[in-house]
Amino acid sequence: MTTEVQRNAVLKDSIPPKTKSQALRSFNVADFPALHGREEEWRFTPLKRLRGLATTTEDASAKLSYEYDLPAGVKVSTVDSAGPVLTPFDRISALAFEKASGVTLIEVDGVVESPAIINVIGGGEGLAFARTFVKVGVHAQAVLVLEQKGSATLADNVEVVVGDGAQLTFVTVADWERDAVQAQHVRFQVGRDARVVHVHVSLGGDLVRQYTSVDYTGRGGDVEAWGLYFAGAGQHLEHRLLVDHSVPDCRSYVGYRGALQGDDARTVWVGDVLIRAEATGTDTYEINRNLVLSDGAQSHSVPNLEIETGEVTGAGHASATGRFDDEHLFYLMSRGIREDEARKLVVRGFFAELLGKIPVEELRDRLGVAIEARLAEAGA
Numbered sequence: 484m485t486t487e488v489q490r491n492a493v494l495k496d497s498i499p500p501k502t503k504s505q506a507l508r509s510f511n512v513a514d515f516p517a518l519h520g521r522e523e524e525w526r527f528t529p530l531k532r533l534r535g536l537a538t539t540t541e542d543a544s545a546k547l548s549y550e551y552d553l554p555a556g557v558k559v560s561t562v563d564s565a566g567p568v569l570t571p572f573d574r575i576s577a578l579a580f581e582k583a584s585g586v587t588l589i590e591v592d593g594v595v596e597s598p599a600i601i602n603v604i605g606g607g608e609g610l611a612f613a614r615t616f617v618k619v620g621v622h623a624q625a626v627l628v629l630e631q632k633g634s635a636t637l638a639d640n641v642e643v644v645v646g647d648g649a650q651l652t653f654v655t656v657a658d659w660e661r662d663a664v665q666a667q668h669v670r671f672q673v674g675r676d677a678r679v680v681h682v683h684v685s686l687g688g689d690l691v692r693q694y695t696s697v698d699y700t701g702r703g704g705d706v707e708a709w710g711l712y713f714a715g716a717g718q719h720l721e722h723r724l725l726v727d728h729s730v731p732d733c734r735s736y737v738g739y740r741g742a743l744q745g746d747d748a749r750t751v752w753v754g755d756v757l758i759r760a761e762a763t764g765t766d767t768y769e770i771n772r773n774l775v776l777s778d779g780a781q782s783h784s785v786p787n788l789e790i791e792t793g794e795v796t797g798a799g800h801a802s803a804t805g806r807f808d809d810e811h812l813f814y815l816m817s818r819g820i821r822e823d824e825a826r827k828l829v830v831r832g833f834f835a836e837l838l839g840k841i842p843v844e845e846l847r848d849r850l851g852v853a854i855e856a857r858l859a860e861a862g863a
Contacts, residue, residue: 508570512581515574524573527751527783529719532690534636534664535610536575542582544609545635549587550602556595557625561585565616569642569670573694576668579638583614590618591651595625598843605635605663613639617653621646621674626842630656632687636664647674647701652682654841658853659687661718668694673733675701682840685712685720686853692721699730708737710752711837711850713857714780716745723753724769728762737769740837742830743780744857752802753785758795766796773804774833776826776858827855 507514518537520530530537551559565586571577589601605611619625623646631637645651657665665688673679685691697706706726714720726735741750754769773782786800815825834854841847 506572508572510571510577510580512574512577515577518574524723528692528721529690532664532719533575533666536578536636536638536664536666539578539610541610543584543612545606545611547606547611547613547635547637548604550604552600554595554597554599556591556593556623557599557627558590558592559601560588562588565618566642566644568644568672568698569640569668569696571640571668573668575638575666576640576694579612579614579640579668582612583639584612587613587615588618589615589627590620591623591625591627592620593623595623598626598628600628600630603629603631605631605633605637605659607634609636611635611637613637615639615641617641617643619643619645619649619651622648624650626652626654628654628656628843628846630658630846631665632658632660634660634663638666641667641669642672643670643679644672645674645677645679648676649674650678652680652842654682654684654843654846656684656846656850657686657688657691657693658684659691661687661689663688664690666692668696671695671697671706673697673699673704673706676703677701678705680707680709680840682709682837683711683722684850685710685722686850686857688718688720690719692723694723694725696725696727697735698727699733702730702732704730704733706735708735709837709840710739710741711834712739712741712750713854714741714743714748714750715857715860717747719749719751721751723751723755725755725757726767726769728756728758728765728767731762732764733762734766736767738837739771740773740834741771741782742774742776742833743782744776745860746779748780749782751783753787754800755787756789756798756800758790758792758798760791763792763794764796765798768797768799770801772802774830775804775806776830827858830854830858
């Protein structure tokens with residue numbers, strides 16, 4: 484005979500999660516059902532192009548290599564375990580945890596005067612799995628650049644713990660060869676009065692899907708998440724974010740900009756901000772802007788804001804997707820600037836603010852050149 488308690492438990496299990504923060508979380512891959520593409524979280528993703536990252540039962544058959552340029556105060560090592568601060572809430576993230584061989588541990592101590600550069604280089608054919616753990620000490624300050632390049636089919640998790648009062652600028656660059664596939668989850672845990680600036684750049688790859696999530700552990704946490712992406716013909720670049728405000732008096736700002744050019748160029752941006760009932764005094768805003776440069780390109784932009792308390796400092800979101808502004812182009816051409824140069828100037832201006840967030844001049848200049856080269860691919 485079924486008791487009232489049992490009936491309530493069955494009913495509770497059958498109710499969909501109210502928010503993404505209540506979704507299934509597990510390190511066990513078997514807990515996640517097979518993906519079929521009709522799930523809300525995966526409906527934009529071409530699953531067949533993931534090359535087995537969501538279905539494999541095999542261990543990694545490809546290796547990644549690493550190159551470092553580390554100033555004093557930053558140490559990199561390989562350890563058996565660290566943390567975790569991320570509990571996977573999708574199948575691929577759980578696979579990456581299960582199959583990654585060791586953890587790349589990046590430790591930051593004190594005030595670091597110059598940027599730390601970590602290059603991750605893909606090893607070609609086969610599946611690769613990786614886990615990176617960044618630990619920024621209390622009141623530490625640093626600029627870290629994690630650049631991924633080469634060819635790979637990679638599932639990886641990046642966990643970043645920022646101690647109380649610390650300041651971190653974290654630049655992640657996906658500059659893969661055009662045949663690469665990546666599914667990545669980046670998780671930030673932000674301490675009391677800590678400040679994080681995350682700048683993510685996606686240029687390369689056949690399919691790149693990045694999920695970024697933010698969690699606060701103390702009052703006064705401040706996060707800025709900036710994103711720059713440029714999809715060429717046939718590329719699929721997808722970015723998803725979850726900023727979970729569960730602590731009072733914290734701030735977040737999300738600003739992503741993307742451009743698309745060429746047949747079947749696809750971009751997806753889904754930004755979720757949750758302000759829980761206890762997160763009074765929250766100040767948050769998110770915006771996504773997309774520039775469609777040619778026919779045959781398609782952009783999806785979905786900002787979401789869920790507020791469970793009326794006591795907020797500010798909360799808002801915005802999204803805009805449009806084609807090249809012919810008036811801007813006409814204005815520049817009327818002053819003697821050739822059409823191809825005028826297009827470059829407009830796109831450069833579109834991305835200028837985000838490139839300016841990168842505090843490494845060599846990288847900033849190199850990305851600017853790469854963006855202009857992407858424009859030239861279509862004879863712009």
